[in-house]
Amino acid sequence: MENYQMFFPISSSPSEANMAPNSCQAFNSFHGDSSNGLLDWKSSSSRTAENCFIQKPEVEEIDNQMMKSSSVGKQKEKKMRKQRYAFETRSQVDVLDDGYRWRKYGQKAVKDNKFPRSYYRCTHQGCNVKKQVQRLTKDESVVVTTYEGMHTHPIHKPTDNFEHILNQMHSYKPF
DNA sequence: CGTCTTTGACCTGCGC
DNA sequence: GCGCAGGTCAAAGACG
Numbered sequence: 001m002e003n004y005q006m007f008f009p010i011s012s013s014p015s016e017a018n019m020a021p022n023s024c025q026a027f028n029s030f031h032g033d034s035s036n037g038l039l040d041w042k043s044s045s046s047r048t049a050e051n052c053f054i055q056k057p058e059v060e061e062i063d064n065q066m067m068k069s070s071s072v073g074k075q076k077e078k079k080m081r082k083q084r085y086a087f088e089t090r091s092q093v094d095v096l097d098d099g100y101r102w103r104k105y106g107q108k109a110v111k112d113n114k115f116p117r118s119y120y121r122c123t124h125q126g127c128n129v130k131k132q133v134q135r136l137t138k139d140e141s142v143v144v145t146t147y148e149g150m151h152t153h154p155i156h157k158p159t160d161n162f163e164h165i166l167n168q169m170h171s172y173k174p175f
Numbered sequence: 176c177g178t179c180t181t182t183g184a185c186c187t188g189c190g191c
Numbered sequence: 192g193c194g195c196a197g198g199t200c201a202a203a204g205a206c207g
Binding site for chain 1: 178179180181182
């Protein structure tokens with residue numbers, strides 16, 4: 001539970017980053033919403049062995065898939081999913097305590113992955129933010145968390161873990 | 176007793 | 192049309 005490693009949101013559009021949970025807001029608040037800044041910071045922090053984190057343009061991949069499907073037929077636009085934000089986190093635990101309350105509503109075995117994918121929904125009334133949590137087969141220490149939707153309410157409880165993470169992030173900041 | 180997890184069934188979209 | 196895979200539902204049970 002306390003072995004969270006660094007993570008941060010991947011978003012091709014900084015202005016949309018605050019649709020993601022509080023972690024994104026917190027992150028962007030001191031990184032100036034600069035994707036270059038993120039990369040610089042990443043390359044810098046990745047030198048710190050165990051505390052490094054990894055990222056991939058999950059959102060962009062998802063968006064591209066959306067674009068593909070939407071280009072096939074306009075009627076599919078309706079069925080397009082909300083924008084999703086994927087995190088890759090090095091953690092021994094699957095579920096990160098991000099301060100919101102989540103209810104698990106499903107779990108599925110995923111093809112080509114020996115770990116199941118878990119589905120969570122925000123329990124706050126009227127807030128239907130969802131997240132999926134999945135551990136990578138390639139690297140069992142990596143947990144991929146995908147957020148979908150925007151919280152319509154303040155954070156349920158601030159977490160010490162997050163404070164700790166953010167403090168770590170500050171200390172890695174290269175400028 | 177309220178809240179949450181588990182888990183099998185069901186639904187839907189997509190490729191063949 | 193069929194089968195597969197991903198996503199969701201909902202009943203049952205566990206837990207504090």
